[in-house]
Amino acid sequence: MNGWMLKVCFFFFPQVLLLACAEDLECIPGFRQKVFYIEQPFKFTEDQPVLKLEFNDCKGNSKLNFEVSNPDFKVERDGSLVALKNVSEAGRALFVHARSEHAEDMAEILIVGANEKHGALKEIFKIEGNLGIPRQKRAILATPILIPENQRPPFPRSVGKVISSEGTEGAKFRLSGKGVDQDPKGIFRINEISGDVSVTRALDREAIANYELEVEVTDMNGKTIDGPVRLDISVIDQNDNRPMFKEGPYIGHVMEGSPTGTTVMRMTAFDADDSSTDNALLRYNILKQTPTKPSPNMFYIDPEKGDIVTVVSPVLLDRETMETPKYELVIEAKDMGGLDVGLTGTATATILIDDKNDHPPEFTKKEFQATVKEGVTGVIVNLTVGDRDDPATGAWKAVYTIINGNPGQSFEIHTNPQTNEGMLSVVKPLDYEISAFHTLLIKVENEDPLIPDIAYGPSSTATVQITVEDVNEGPVFHPNPMTVTKQENIPVGSVVLTVNATDPDTLQHQTIRYSVYKDPAGWLEINPTNGTIGTTAILDRESPYVQNNVYTALFLAIDSGNPPATGTGTLHITLEDVNDNVPSLYPTLAKVCEDAKDLRVVVLGASDKDLHPNTDPFKFELSKQSGPEKLWRITKLNNTHAQVVLLQNLKKANYNIPISVTDSGKPPLTNNTELKLQVCSCKKSKMDCSATDALHISTTLILLSLFSLFCKSFP
Numbered sequence: 001m002n003g004w005m006l007k008v009c010f011f012f013f014p015q016v017l018l019l020a021c022a023e024d025l026e027c028i029p030g031f032r033q034k035v036f037y038i039e040q041p042f043k044f045t046e047d048q049p050v051l052k053l054e055f056n057d058c059k060g061n062s063k064l065n066f067e068v069s070n071p072d073f074k075v076e077r078d079g080s081l082v083a084l085k086n087v088s089e090a091g092r093a094l095f096v097h098a099r100s101e102h103a104e105d106m107a108e109i110l111i112v113g114a115n116e117k118h119g120a121l122k123e124i125f126k127i128e129g130n131l132g133i134p135r136q137k138r139a140i141l142a143t144p145i146l147i148p149e150n151q152r153p154p155f156p157r158s159v160g161k162v163i164s165s166e167g168t169e170g171a172k173f174r175l176s177g178k179g180v181d182q183d184p185k186g187i188f189r190i191n192e193i194s195g196d197v198s199v200t201r202a203l204d205r206e207a208i209a210n211y212e213l214e215v216e217v218t219d220m221n222g223k224t225i226d227g228p229v230r231l232d233i234s235v236i237d238q239n240d241n242r243p244m245f246k247e248g249p250y251i252g253h254v255m256e257g258s259p260t261g262t263t264v265m266r267m268t269a270f271d272a273d274d275s276s277t278d279n280a281l282l283r284y285n286i287l288k289q290t291p292t293k294p295s296p297n298m299f300y301i302d303p304e305k306g307d308i309v310t311v312v313s314p315v316l317l318d319r320e321t322m323e324t325p326k327y328e329l330v331i332e333a334k335d336m337g338g339l340d341v342g343l344t345g346t347a348t349a350t351i352l353i354d355d356k357n358d359h360p361p362e363f364t365k366k367e368f369q370a371t372v373k374e375g376v377t378g379v380i381v382n383l384t385v386g387d388r389d390d391p392a393t394g395a396w397k398a399v400y401t402i403i404n405g406n407p408g409q410s411f412e413i414h415t416n417p418q419t420n421e422g423m424l425s426v427v428k429p430l431d432y433e434i435s436a437f438h439t440l441l442i443k444v445e446n447e448d449p450l451i452p453d454i455a456y457g458p459s460s461t462a463t464v465q466i467t468v469e470d471v472n473e474g475p476v477f478h479p480n481p482m483t484v485t486k487q488e489n490i491p492v493g494s495v496v497l498t499v500n501a502t503d504p505d506t507l508q509h510q511t512i513r514y515s516v517y518k519d520p521a522g523w524l525e526i527n528p529t530n531g532t533i534g535t536t537a538i539l540d541r542e543s544p545y546v547q548n549n550v551y552t553a554l555f556l557a558i559d560s561g562n563p564p565a566t567g568t569g570t571l572h573i574t575l576e577d578v579n580d581n582v583p584s585l586y587p588t589l590a591k592v593c594e595d596a597k598d599l600r601v602v603v604l605g606a607s608d609k610d611l612h613p614n615t616d617p618f619k620f621e622l623s624k625q626s627g628p629e630k631l632w633r634i635t636k637l638n639n640t641h642a643q644v645v646l647l648q649n650l651k652k653a654n655y656n657i658p659i660s661v662t663d664s665g666k667p668p669l670t671n672n673t674e675l676k677l678q679v680c681s682c683k684k685s686k687m688d689c690s691a692t693d694a695l696h697i698s699t700t701l702i703l704l705s706l707f708s709l710f711c712k713s714f715p
Contacts, residue, residue: 027058030105031098037110044073044083044090050109053079053096057103067236069095069146071276081109095146097236106146140164142215142231145197149205150238162195162215162231170220175231177213188213188233197231205235206272237274243282243333245269245347250331252351256319257358258310264299264351267306269333282306283338287346288330291323299329299351303338306331308349317353320388325353355390357448361398361420362386362459370424373469374432383413383422383462385444391420394447398422403461404441411440424464432470433506440464475501475512475557477569485574488541496524499531499569501557510559517554517568521545524553524571531557533571541575542609549611550574579614579665583607585673591689592646593682599646601632601677606640606661614665616640623658623672632657650679 032054044050053075055064066075072087075096094109145160162173175190175197176182188211190197216227245267252265273279283303289296300311308329310317319325329349336342363385370381389395400413400422410428415421422444430438443461450456477499484497503510514531516524523537533555541549550572557567583606590602608615617639622632631650636642644657655677662670680689 027056029057029103031055031096031107033107034105035108035110037112040111042088044087046083046085049080049082051081053081053098053107055079055098055100055105057100059100059102062101064098064100067097067099067146067148067277069093069097069144069234093144095144097146097148099148104148108143139226140215140217140229142229144232144234146234146236147199147203148236148238149203150240151199151202155202156189156198156200158196158198159233160197162190162197164195164217164226171217171225172220174216174218174222175213176216176228177211179208179211179233180213184208187211190215197233203235205237205274206241208235209237209274210234237277237279239273239279239335239341239343241272241279241335242343243269243271243335243345245331245333245345248347250347250349252308252349253354254310254317254351255354255356256317256325257314257356258317259314260310260312262310264308264310265349267301267308267331267333267347267349269306269345269347271333271335273335278336278339280335281337282333282335283342285332285334285338286329287332290328293323294321298327301329301331306333308351319353319355319390320359322353325355325390327351327353355393355395357389357393357395357446357450358454359388359395360450360454360456360460361396361444361446362457363444363462365462366459367463367465369465369467371467371469372426372430373471375429375471375473377426377429379423379425380466381424381464382416382419383424383442383444383464385420385422387420387446389446396420397447399445399447401443401445402440403443405439411438413442430468431504432468433504436468436470438466438468440466470505470507472508472559472561472563472565473504474565474567475503475559476567477501477555477557481570481572483572483574485576486539487576487578488539489578489580490535490539492535492537494535496533496535496573497571499526499533499555499557499571501531501567501569503559505559505561508561510561512560513558515556515558517556519553521551523551526555531555539573539575541577541611542581546575549577577611577614579610579663579667579669581609581614582669582671583615583618583661583663584671585659585661585675587675588673589676589678590644591678591680591687593687594649594652594679595682596646596649599649601644601646602675603637603641603643604634604659604675606642608663610663610665615663617664619662619668621660621662623660631655634659644675644677652679652681654678 036051038051055061068074070090072084072090073081073094074084075081081096090111092111094111096107096109098105141163147159151157164171164173172192173190173195175188179187180189186200188197188199211233213231213233214228215231216229217225219225247268250265250267254262254264267284269282271280271282284301284306285303286299286301289298294316295312298310298312299308301308329351330346331349332344332346334342334344363383368381368383372380383400385398387396387398398415398420400415402411402413408428410426410430411424412427413422413424416423422442441461441463445456445460478501482497482499486496499514501512503512513528514526515528516526521537521543523535523539524533525536526533539551540546545551553571555569555571557569558564586605586607587602592601604620606616606618620634620636620642622634630647632644632646634642634644657675657677658672659675660670660672662668678689680687
């Protein structure tokens, strides 16, 4: 091929470049052949060379790298194009971008069918050869353009060419779309005459990976002659993004004693480069493990998946023997498939060795001692245990149970959440006279069950010896409280009750004396020797010291101990009612206008401090009226109320109306009282009760009474 490719170009139409070959006697950087035609096979076979490309930057091809537009293909370092897998359909073209330290270039590989191989140009321009006359379908040829990202200046830089078969005078190319006249504007431009496409600045594939532009041919007036035709520009990825771990913090857990190969967690990094290239092909590695004991290689990470697994034996994965149950791994993710040229990113993975209940709790000693005074409740001893498991888990937390020696349920045991100790308490006061010693058997377990091959042993039970100390207990009243029913008003000196108190200290043979502790009304006394309670005053059920007919007093029983002990007894006296209270009348004052038309003066009510049947129904009566005329009358309304009515209008004055009210007791009690009646002048809804004749009726009654007595004296 070298013999006929020197400075050769083929032209089939004016102004149309159909095939370009590049080689000269002097070294020109780039591909020696830029366009290839290959016949479409049944399939491209994996790892089988398709063709060989030759690239020379004239300076030794340092750091040469190839990029293929189709991710199913790659170019080996010797220039061989091979398929990465069996490919049955690769499209119509492949583009290969080569880049070294000193030069870069693009090669195009056109894939044609068997019947198209010798007439590839006809296929490109859609020439129908059966008529011998070309019928042009489309005069613009705009092949896809590949541009590496991050190109270095100078700019603008030519990246491709659009070709038109039309030779119209004054015709111009026009380029439009995103990146030209749409945001981001001004990235690409086209030479109106030659069709050369150029880029004005460096591209970033991670920002925009593909541009879809349109090319058209216009006349001198800007009118479209041909097109628009789509022009695809693809940005070739460069390895310009480091892998990043975005999902931290990374914390994993593994149970102690787990089998070798147990998966702990997965580390996943992200690379913004093209995922179809090695630029984003990540490999993982553990750079550092802290701490390094019991093995510097406790874990392994799958280089492709990022799964962290255990690699030590279950025996070494023992939380209780480790320096610390927390390991920190510095994980590295490297792109380019882990090659030295790859970019790296790191993150820290924290792995916690979780505890399992493989150590039962054990008492620090087999027997504990406690002393408690009788009658006292509360914590008497703290039982201590040891457990090698994690204090933050149920595998360490203790649960205590009294399994023997507590038939009366006098003891309870609870766990101190801070110290894990068992707090043994007396919840029912102990009695020295009943039992001076108690022996308890207590077991301890964990909140979480033990693993199957571990069991609780003898050290998980302990004995507690409890000694009860005797104290001088106060005498106890029987019963307490004491109740008795008495009638109120019983004579002073009457016996109410004889109390009974005993001393619980039966072994001490002490004597008991009695005294009054609280007697609110001062009605009672007690015999200090035999406990007989008597009255020193009249018992009054209506007294404010009596609540709900019950009078309450407290008494003391004091033994002869040193110091003496005291017991308190409560006495409730229920008082029965007797008719010892006269009824009272209300109201005692009434007012009426001297010219009133309604002569119903007032409704009177009666009340009684006694209880039924010593209260209502009440009987209301007027005392005998003197004088020639009766001035008022009283009418009963119900059992507790009556109404006073004037029989005529009276002059402005004060009147006293004598009234008697009688209860229903046996014998009944009567209250004679007076209702003060003020007859007032009333004008314009105002009542004036001033300047009334004082005690008008009373004076008249007195005179009439004296006159009556005088007549009787002198017949």
